[in-house]
Amino acid sequence: MVLAAVLTAPNHPVELQQLPEPVLEKGGIILQTIYSEICGTDVHLFRGHLEGVPYPIIPGHFSVGRVVDVGGKITDIKGQPVQTGSIVTFLDVNETCNNCWYCLVAKTSTRCPQRKVYGVTYSSTEGLLGGWSQLIYLKPGVKVLTLPEEVTPTRFIAGGCALPTALHAVDRAQIQIGDLVAVQGCGPVGLSVAILALLSGAGRVIVIDKYESRLTVAKSFGVDDAIAIDDQAPQQHIDRVLELTNGRGVDVTIEATGVPIAIKQGIAMTRDGGRYVVVGHYTNTGEIWLNPHLEINLKHIDIRGTWGIDFSHFYRMIELLKRHRHQNREIPWELFISRFYRLEEINQALADVEKGLVLKAAIQPNPF
Structure with missing residues (x-):
C-alpha cells in the first residue's frame, strides 16, 4: 500500500489514505516521489472552483521522482533510456490526441478536448495519478524527461508549474x-x-x-x-x-x-x-x-x-533552469521555495498558500 493525500470533495480537509500500489503496464513507469508542489490551481481544486474535476483526486500536477520500475524499454524525448534509479520529471498534460481540429489545424493543443492533467482530471480511483503521493504511476505515453545534472530536483520544483x-x-x-x-x-x-x-x-x-x-x-x-x-x-x-x-x-x-x-x-x-x-x-x-x-x-x-502549456514550454523550462545555474549566469530559483512540507502537513500547506503566507510550498512525500 502507498500513502497518498486525497482531496475527496471541495472544501473538505485533505485525507491521508493508503492506496494500492500500481500495476505496471508495458510502457508504464513507477516513480518514487521526491517533490511535488502546491500552487494556485490546487487552491482552486480545494475550493471547487474548477469544472469537471472527478473527485476524489490526488492533487499535485508538477512533480519529480526517482524511477523504481519500468514497463519495458522506454526512452525520453532526448532518446535517453529511462531506467531504475533515473531522476525524471514528466509533462502533467496527457492524452492530448494530436488528431482533432485544435491539435492539427489551430495548432492549439492546450484546447484539445481529450486533454487530461495529472493531479487535476484523474480520479484517485484510477490510480496514483497525482504528486501528493509516495509513488506516482506514469501511464504509457506520458512524456518523460530525465533531469540533467545541472538541474537538481529542488531546482526543478522551485520552477514548478509557474x-x-x-x-x-x-x-x-x-x-x-x-x-x-x-x-x-x-x-x-x-x-x-x-x-x-x-x-x-x-x-x-x-x-x-x-x-x-x-x-x-x-x-x-x-x-x-x-x-x-x-x-x-x-x-x-x-x-x-x-x-x-x-x-x-x-x-x-x-x-x-x-x-x-x-x-x-x-x-x-x-x-x-x-x-x-x-x-x-x-x-x-x-x-x-x-x-x-x-x-x-x-x-x-x-x-x-494564455491557457495552459504544451511540451515545448515544459522542455524549454528545463533548458532554462540548466543554463542559468552556471557561474556568471546564476539565477537563484530555489528562493521561490518558502518551505518544504510533509504529507502529514498538507492541509497546513494549502492554508499557507491560500493566505499568501508562502511564495511556494514544496511537498516532500517520502523521507530522504
Missing part, C-alpha cells in the same frame, strides 16, 4: 529588447514572468502586488520597480506606472493575479498600441465592465489570453 506557464505568457506577449513591462501579481507565475522579461531584454520591469514579502523577493531578482497595492487608494499603483513611463504606460502588461478588477487596471497602465496578456485567470472569478471604445479600440491595444 515557470512553463510564464514562458507561455511571455511568448504570447512578444517582448522585444527595450520594452517597458509591467507584471500584475508577484506569486510564482508573476515572479517567473518578471525574470523572463528581464532575460528577454526588457528595458524596465515593474512588478505590482499587495504582499510586501513577495515584492521583496522580486527585488532580489533584479526587477526595476516593485509597487505595493494600497486598497485604500486603488488608483495609486496605476498612477505610479504612468509616472514611471512618462504618462504613456508600458509597452507590455502581463496579468498574473486572478483578480477581475486587475484586467481593467492593467489595460489602464498599458500604452496605446501596447499588448496586454492575461494568464492569471485559470478559473471563473467573475466579470468586469469595459468600455470597448475607450479601453480597447481607441487604445488600439492587443489583448491576448
Whole structure:
C-alpha cells in the first residue's frame, strides 16, 4: 500500500489514505516521489472552483521522482533510456490526441478536448495519478524527461508549474529588447514572468502586488520597480506606472493575479498600441465592465489570453533552469521555495498558500 493525500470533495480537509500500489503496464513507469508542489490551481481544486474535476483526486500536477520500475524499454524525448534509479520529471498534460481540429489545424493543443492533467482530471480511483503521493504511476505515453545534472530536483520544483506557464505568457506577449513591462501579481507565475522579461531584454520591469514579502523577493531578482497595492487608494499603483513611463504606460502588461478588477487596471497602465496578456485567470472569478471604445479600440491595444502549456514550454523550462545555474549566469530559483512540507502537513500547506503566507510550498512525500 502507498500513502497518498486525497482531496475527496471541495472544501473538505485533505485525507491521508493508503492506496494500492500500481500495476505496471508495458510502457508504464513507477516513480518514487521526491517533490511535488502546491500552487494556485490546487487552491482552486480545494475550493471547487474548477469544472469537471472527478473527485476524489490526488492533487499535485508538477512533480519529480526517482524511477523504481519500468514497463519495458522506454526512452525520453532526448532518446535517453529511462531506467531504475533515473531522476525524471514528466509533462502533467496527457492524452492530448494530436488528431482533432485544435491539435492539427489551430495548432492549439492546450484546447484539445481529450486533454487530461495529472493531479487535476484523474480520479484517485484510477490510480496514483497525482504528486501528493509516495509513488506516482506514469501511464504509457506520458512524456518523460530525465533531469540533467545541472538541474537538481529542488531546482526543478522551485520552477514548478509557474515557470512553463510564464514562458507561455511571455511568448504570447512578444517582448522585444527595450520594452517597458509591467507584471500584475508577484506569486510564482508573476515572479517567473518578471525574470523572463528581464532575460528577454526588457528595458524596465515593474512588478505590482499587495504582499510586501513577495515584492521583496522580486527585488532580489533584479526587477526595476516593485509597487505595493494600497486598497485604500486603488488608483495609486496605476498612477505610479504612468509616472514611471512618462504618462504613456508600458509597452507590455502581463496579468498574473486572478483578480477581475486587475484586467481593467492593467489595460489602464498599458500604452496605446501596447499588448496586454492575461494568464492569471485559470478559473471563473467573475466579470468586469469595459468600455470597448475607450479601453480597447481607441487604445488600439492587443489583448491576448494564455491557457495552459504544451511540451515545448515544459522542455524549454528545463533548458532554462540548466543554463542559468552556471557561474556568471546564476539565477537563484530555489528562493521561490518558502518551505518544504510533509504529507502529514498538507492541509497546513494549502492554508499557507491560500493566505499568501508562502511564495511556494514544496511537498516532500517520502523521507530522504
